[in-house]
């Protein structure tokens with residue numbers, strides 16, 4: 482038996498997002514988001530699943546908070562639905578939406594749980610998408626207005642703030658690959674979206690500083706760690722492109738004030754350019770306080786001219802996979818965290834990490850041993866990373882409960898708590914009790 486002790490002030494938490502858990506999609510004055518539209522577009526989401534009900538957390542949040550308290554977390558990452566706050570994107574403020582989130586945040590604080598807020602977790606008001614989305618500066622300005630409303634309302638209650646969740650997904654998964662909402666398949670559109678959200682991020686951080694808001698603010702990129710299939714320079718370059726598009730494409734502008742030139746040149750070859758306006762890069766590089774890092778898996782990639790714009794193909798290496806098909810390989814998290822040091826030893830929180838394991842109830846229990854094994858491996862890497870002196874300050878498991886997994890609908894389950902999507906009954910899985918013990922002890926026991 483090996484014991485890994487975590488720092489006394491290490492934050493333990495779980496994460497969710499508004500569209501994935503709230504439901505009540507037509508209640509409380511909420512407007513339409515691009516995910517309401519995308520989910521209703523035939524062929525886009527498995528089984529045509531949508532977030533109309535989801536986990537019904539809009540009505541059941543007190544039950545959810547009771548589960549968080551039972552789990553023993555001290556931090557809970559969630560997102561606010563922009564369409565609940567400004568239903569048409571940049572018009573009137575919906576007081577009912579603000580009041581809902583005040584009730585929720587107050588209940589979290591009463592339970593001794595620190596709110597860790599994501600301002601934008603993919604549910605863009607449809608009216609803004611109809612007018613060009615993130616590629617239109619109207620959306621950028623609308624986001625700043627929305628962010629300033631939230632800053633003003635929750636300053637003093639919330640101390641941890643993220644502007645955007647997984648900018649690569651917002652830009653490239655959703656506008657170059659078309660897999661997520663709004664479903665565009667155009668590389669220039671994706672680059673315009675990426676740039677727009679970066680400008681919106683920078684302007685929001687500037688507002689945060691100007692308004693003297695409490696706490697720390699940052700952004701949460703997702704990680705795509707990749708190692709070369711062969712020792713060829715071509716395969717290594719293919720890995721560099723994959724890693725950089727998820728990370729450097731966003732963090733170079735923020736930390737260095739410029740895009741990674743090798744990728745700018747790569748996209749120029751494909752006929753796509755970044756629509757930089759005067760002053761943009763100064764805005765984007767407004768200093769931030771923390772990074773959220775979302776890690777799930779890593780790839781073994783090779784150069785393949787047929788493998789999309791990046792020409793980087795992920796190979797199937799026969800590794801153990803989760804039920805969504807992602808290889809279980811925690812080593813990539815360790816390698817990535819050292820790669821991240823090129824931006825300095827910045828404060829980092831793992832804002833998402835978890836496994837899609839679709840075990841179901843058996844005699845009233847969910848024996849999700851594979852999820853426990855996944856978490857054991859990844860928390861052991863977290864311990865190594867901290868021991869190396871990297872400022873990793875906290876960990877949020879994705880997810881508290883099974884929820885709407887975007888284009889996969891409800892078939893892919895990432896929760897520590899099982900949700901019966903017919904009855905909405907929540908049932909803690911065996912991994913919930915395993916994580917509860919890790920948090921209680923603040924250490925990890927690894928069976929040798």
Ligand SMILES: CCOCCOc1ccc(-c2cn(C[C@@H]3NC[C@@H](O)[C@H]3O)nn2)cc1
Nearest residue numbers: 498501647654658660703775777833886887
């Ligand atoms: C066939 C080609 O495939 C290209 C890659 O396609 C995907 C799909 C999905 C993801 C993805 C999903 N998640 C989990 C979410 N993170 C945020 C939170 O809301 C979770 O639900 N992270 N990444 C990545 C890549």
